[in-house]
Amino acid sequence: MARITLVGVAKAFNDKQILDRLDLDIENGELLALLGPSGSGKTTLLKLIAGLDTPSAGRIKFDGSDVTLVSTRHRQAIIVFQDHCLFPHLTVKENIAFGLRARNEPRATIDRKVGEILEVVQLPGRQNSLPHALSGGEKQRIALARACVLKPRVLLLDEPFSNLDVNLRLSMREFVVSLQRVLKLTCVLVTHDKEEAFVMAERVAVLLDGRLEQVDTPENLYDRPKNKKVAEFLGEANFFPGVVADGVFTCALGSFATPWQDTRQAVGMVRYDNVQLGRHTGNTLGKIKDKVFAGRYTFYKVALAAGGELMASCKESFTLGDAVYVSCADHAMQVYSTP
Amino acid sequence: MKAASKPYLLAAPLVLFLTLTFGLSFGYEISGLTLRHFLAVLWNRDFVVSLVATLSVAAVATLVSNVGGAALAFAMLKARVGGEWVRHILQLPVIMPHLVVTVVVFHIFAQTGVLARLTWWLGFIDDPNQFPLMVFDHFAIGIMLVYLYKQIPFVAMVCFDSLRGISHRFGDVGENLGATPWQVATRVYLPLLKPTLMATALITFAFAFGAFEVPFLLGTPLWRTLPVEAYLLHINIDPDAQARSMAINVIISAISLGLALVYSSALRVVSHVRHSDGERP
Structure with missing residues (x-):
């Protein structure tokens, strides 16, 4: 495993800036999720770390050593692609042994390592199978085994679960996290699924339009997005325009303490699940306009008496047209300065 | 043409061919079924020399x-070229008639040709001879x-189309796992290209043969x-x-037919693994 350091890494294709001067530190043995929408540059960044492409500017370091110009063959940053990319003409054993054979390891060592890693990925007995005979989950495990058997310095996962059905995806997430912990791998997971990033990663880096907007723990990212852009991307957020004066932000939902003492225009953000709906007490009055049952929670659209609407998710049951009191804790309201 | 008569018309040249070779001729003073023409050919030293040479x-x-x-196709894939203009360049030798290429080769490479006269004119040789x-x-x-002028572009074009159908990421994956470009070519792309190469080999061999x-x-003249x-x-x-x-x-037809049968059997063996139960013994 290795500590990865990106210093001012940029990438442009045909004058189009894909990645814009990224700085990032990924600790030894850490699982970091790179979260962003399609086209944000996630896979490009993964390829730069893997050495499958070179940055237009900036340096990439492993344990302090500059590897920017080290070829992918010698970098030991192994990538697992979304569609597995198992070699279709090779058996499971041959696929896993591919990298070991390329290193000219002795046959006995290859056999032993392949056997061991097949135990780790819980697929012993499938070594003579061809990829087309494997299920999606098995293919993903073999792709992981093929990467992990080389004991890479860095394991890079490019949306590895997006082709799997929901149940399989959940079990594969657990499997990868446990594998990463057992093998103590430094791991970068690329995903556009925020739930996947939050569940699996110790830290999440949000990449929007080629810029790293925030690198933080899942909890901080969810509760305290650094700016409106991040909050919008993560979803399930209500925004209220308002004014800050004398350390108080005032909006349609009420007044909330802020650290700013000057006067400025601002926008407040509160997550759906931080909005409290009550029948008797609250900051402001509203009326249930719409509801959607979603299993554990019910989503309510509330028309505020002071004007505007908000979304709330809670377990309590209300019916359409019910008058409700709406409130939100000070710490749940994030306030962003508007230009 | 009526459908019922079609097979007979298609088989007619073969029947005519065989009757002539076995001695049943029309208008010649030879008659009766015989293998003596085949034996005469097979026991003739010139035939053996011709067969070996061919x-x-x-x-x-x-x-x-x-x-x-195949090497040209790999190089094109690696260099990520293969646009329309490259295809046109490759198509040019393929569509040019053999007779034209033959005349061109004669005019360039014969001892009376352009190269001989050029090297003589430049003083590398004293006489074009x-x-x-x-x-x-x-x-x-x-x-x-x-043959090579026409067949190398043909093989390159067919192989390049096949290679493009194979995920280009196999190359990235192979190198990312530590393989050299040569290892990627021989252990990944070449095996995947095997059915295509078998087909092009059969076509090029059949043509040259x-x-x-x-x-x-x-x-x-020797x-x-x-x-x-x-x-x-x-x-x-x-x-x-x-x-x-x-x-x-x-005999030429029989050898060509034999090759076609070998090809189809080999192709069945190659594709058998993929269509079986997915286990390789």
Whole structure:
């Protein structure tokens, strides 16, 4: 495993800036999720770390050593692609042994390592199978085994679960996290699924339009997005325009303490699940306009008496047209300065 | 054409062919079923020399054109070229008639050709006759040049299309796992390209094996390929020679048919693994 350091890494294709001067530190043995929408540059960044492409500017370091110009063959940053990319003409054993054979390891060592890693990925007995005979989950495990058997310095996962059905995806997430912990791998997971990033990663880096907007723990990212852009991307957020004066932000939902003492225009953000709906007490009055049952929670659209609407998710049951009191804790309201 | 009569019409040339080779001729003073023309051909030393020469020329042309074509396709894939203009450049030799290429090769590589006169004019040789014999030569260099000029682009085009159908990421994955470009080519792309190469090898071999005009115009007088031998026997006024010509044609057809059968069997073996239960013993 290795500590990865990106210093001012940029990438442009045909004058189009894909990645814009990224700085990032990924600790030894850490699982970091790179979260962003399609086209944000996630896979490009993964390829730069893997050495499958070179940055237009900036340096990439492993344990302090500059590897920017080290070829992918010698970098030991192994990538697992979304569609597995198992070699279709090779058996499971041959696929896993591919990298070991390329290193000219002795046959006995290859056999032993392949056997061991097949135990780790819980697929012993499938070594003579061809990829087309494997299920999606098995293919993903073999792709992981093929990467992990080389004991890479860095394991890079490019949306590895997006082709799997929901149940399989959940079990594969657990499997990868446990594998990463057992093998103590430094791991970068690329995903556009925020739930996947939050569940699996110790830290999440949000990449929007080629810029790293925030690198933080899942909890901080969810509760305290650094700016409106991040909050919008993560979803399930209500925004209220308002004014800050004398350390108080005032909006349609009420007044909330802020650290700013000057006067400025601002926008407040509160997550759906931080909005409290009550029948008797609250900051402001509203009326249930719409509801959607979603299993554990019910989503309510509330028309505020002071004007505007908000979304709330809670377990309590209300019916359409019910008058409700709406409130939100000070710490749940994030306030962003508007230009 | 009525559908019922179609098979008979299609089979008619074969029937005619066989009757002639087995001695049943029309208008000649030979009659009766016999294998003597086949035996005469098979026991003839010139036939054996022709057969060996034809097989050798076809085998070398097949090997070089398929290796060269596949290498060119790999290079194009690696360099990420293969746009319309590259395809047009590759198509040009393929669509050019063999006869035209034969004449071009003659004018360039013969001892009276452009290269010989150029090297003489530049002072590298004292006389154009000192220019190495590349046309009408014992090693069939001129013939080979025509075949390779046409077949290497053909193989490259077919292989390149196949390679493009194979995920380009296999190359990235292979190198990312630590393989050299050579290892990626030989352990990943070449096995995946095997069915395509088998087909192009069969086509190039069949063409070189059965080609008449190129060895007829550029071949050495010391030995003749089978189609040339068959042609020369065919224009002989001796009816026996004509029957031997037909016998040689049957042998050429039989060898070509045999190759096609070998190809289809080999293809079945190659594809068997993929269509079986997915286990390799």
